Amino acid sequence: MIDGLTEAVNRRESLVRRGRYVTTRMLVEVGDLAYLVEIEQGRIASVRRGPFVMPSWTFALRAPADAWSAFFAPVPQPGFHDLFALLKKRLLRIEGDLHPFMANLRYFKEIFAALREETHR
Template identity: 55%
Template sequence: MIETLQARVNGDAGLVRRGRYLTTSFLLEVGQTAFLISIYQGRIMSVTQGPIVMPSAAFALRASEAEWKKFWSQRPPPGSNDLLALIKRRVLQAEGDLWVFMAHLRYFKEALAKLRATGAAA
């Protein structure tokens, strides 16, 4: 599912425009599985599934597979509907250069929400 992130984000012109000043790489961990996501001027350039020996990433977002599953459900329950809500509940760990994450928080919220189940596919 995370492999579709690149097409979903890059297909949203508004989101790409919102991230036009964002160029970074970050690590997304879903349980024991790591993904290195590279962004250049708001476009996701690559999503590389681990294991990644020495990732070069500005920051990392780590949560259990169950928590990500709730976040990516069609209608996430309260407390699982937002990245900051996950952090507040202490089920999502954000580590590293959090300035990049917080400066572009809306971009990351909307980009990761692109993986939510929609319509009949849910």
């Protein structure tokens, strides 16, 4: 699921431009699977799949695998269409330093939307 993030984001120049000031490392947990996503100036530099021993990250997005599956559906059900909808349903936990996430919220929402589109091509 998260493995295709590099291609989904880096080939969209407008999305990379939107995130040009974003350089961070986020942890995305899909159930028991963990992914470290390195972002450098809006480009996805790497996506590494865990398990990790004490990974270093700025913020983490954690949700059960079935919640992510519903989020990445071609047309998600209400309550699964947005990261904050998952948060409201208490399915998503956002942890760590939230400043980079909140300051670039549209960028992060769009990278996950790009991944949804890429998944269903």
